[in-house]
Amino acid sequence: MDPVSLITAALAAGLTNLSNTAVADAYAAxxxxxxxxxxxxxxxxxxxxxxxxxxxxxRATLEERLRAIRADTDPEVVRAAAQLLALTDPEGSQAGKYQVTVTSSQGVVIGDHNQTTQHFTGT
Structure with missing residues (x-):
């Protein structure tokens, strides 16, 4: 799963599970x-x-904003998102569903139910 999808999934999971105190705290963090x-x-x-x-x-607006603030390249943000998902989906987390490692990449799309449009210019 790419970092933006991870963060978006974590935010969604947190919003839908706020009745759980640990999830609410992780979402707030x-x-x-x-x-x-x-x-x-x-x-x-x-x-x-x-x-x-x-x-x-x-959804695209949210993803664009996450990229604009470089949340997808911030290890602390990615770690916090992974921790939140671990609370909301322990089985998926243990199975490695939310493990993200992306380096020196362009146009990587990983995860469930993705839709993407990519435009690259000369390198």
Whole structure:
């Protein structure tokens, strides 16, 4: 799973399991990290809360924002997202479903139910 998908999945899982105190705490910690990485932009709180949206455009906006703040390259954010997913899906986590290792890559798409459009220019 690519880092952006991991973070998006973690945000969605956290939003749908907030009744569990450990999940709520892990979700709040991830969201706090993302908010800090964004420079504390107030509009980011609303964008982060769209993780459960089914609308592809809303999902794309969230993914673009995560990339813009470079959340996908921040080990602390990725680790926090993986920890949140481990709480919400222990079986998947133990099976390695949320393990991410991507280096020196471009256009990597990994995970469940992906839709992507990629445009690359000369290297």
């Amino acid at each position: 991830l969201k706090r990290l993302l908010f800090q990485r964004s420079g504390g932009q107030p509009e980011d709180n609303g964008v982060l809360d769209t993780a459960t949206a089914e609308d592809p455009q809303t």
